[in-house]
Amino acid sequence: MLAVCEKSIGKPPEELSLPTVGPQKSRTRTEIAEVFRSARPESTVYSLPGGNLMALSHQDENPLHPRSVVVMDDVFCIFIGNLENISDLRRHYGLSKQTNEAMLVVEVYKVLRDRAPYPSDQVIRDFAGKFAFVLFDARCHMLFAARDRDGGVKFQWGVAGDGSLVCTDDPNIMSEACGRASAQFPPVDWLALIIRFTR
Template sequence: MLAVFENSIGKPPEELRLPSTYSQTSKTREEIARKFQSSWPESTFYNFSNGNCMALSHENETPLHPRSIVVMDDVFSIFIGNLENICDLRRHYGLCRLTTEAMLVIEMYKVLRDRAPYPSDQVIKDFVGKFAFILFDAKYGTLFAARDRDGSVHFQLGMSADGSLVCSDDPNIISEACGRSSAVFPPGCFFKNGNGLVSFDHPFNKVRAVAHEDDDGHISVIIFKVDLYTRIPSIPRTGSSANWADTAMIGE
């Protein structure tokens, strides 16, 4: 899995800039795309404007963590893993039994974007299973990513040399793309462009970055954790049912 988006769409957490002084390997969006294509030549690849892209390879796929990519009405969804309660979710959203996890994410997104502007934490916390996914609405420029509570699927995010957000389940791609300006995507959290990382179980608690130093005193690793002792006073909502980027599934 790979998703690369410029800063104006997918602004990475600012804390990822901290180790960048010591990172000499980070690359631009175009270089990252070429690297992924050369590493996984059989991958499904989608290029958007300004060098933004999403891609998925089925190489080395396992039955426990199947991968799928779906495009519906200019909404792109990559899903890795399984939802144990997908039957219940299909019934809840009125979907047929052939609806896959990647399709479910898109259909859920479209329902909430157009008809039911609920906060995203109320939706994602109903997901039971082992998963990580990325969704991009090309029409509205909405970017959304999430990982299950247990962190069952390997998933990382980082900042490239040009300040772009990079998300992938391939640690080698992340390492080459972002160097030390990367971190494990925190379990039980989602990322929304414009709002950063949010816990879907504790949406009123801030997700903080903890920096770890190497023996030379340089920041070598950033770990994002939910701060259960710090509550966000309120979560602002907007009332536009036409723009799910500010309401609905991705919340504020």
């Protein structure tokens, strides 16, 4: 999984951009897409408005944490992992039994976005399981990323050479894309992370 968004959409935290000792390699959004494609030739890359991108590959997929992608009403979502309470969430939101985790995230996001000014963390408050996801709303130009409380799924973020935010579950891609300007995506304090992305 890979998501790369320009810094005006996904503002990386300043701590990821602090100078480091020694040489640091980092790339632009276009170069990062090429690195991902060359490492995972069967991948699907989605070009988003403003030169942003998301990509998904099933190569080296952990069977306990499958990857899925969905595009619905200009909302793109890549989801890794599984939700233990997906049946309860489907019933609560009136969704069909065919709704997978990525579709559920988009539907829950749209309900909260369109109906009331709920806090962003309400989208994932009731999710139970091991997961990480990145959602990009092309209409609102909003990025939303989250990880389960326990950090059960590998998920990293970093800063590319052009200042773009990079999120991925592949440490090799992160190393190629951002060099030392990367870290594990924090599994705690979701609200702070979401606000940081959307300001």
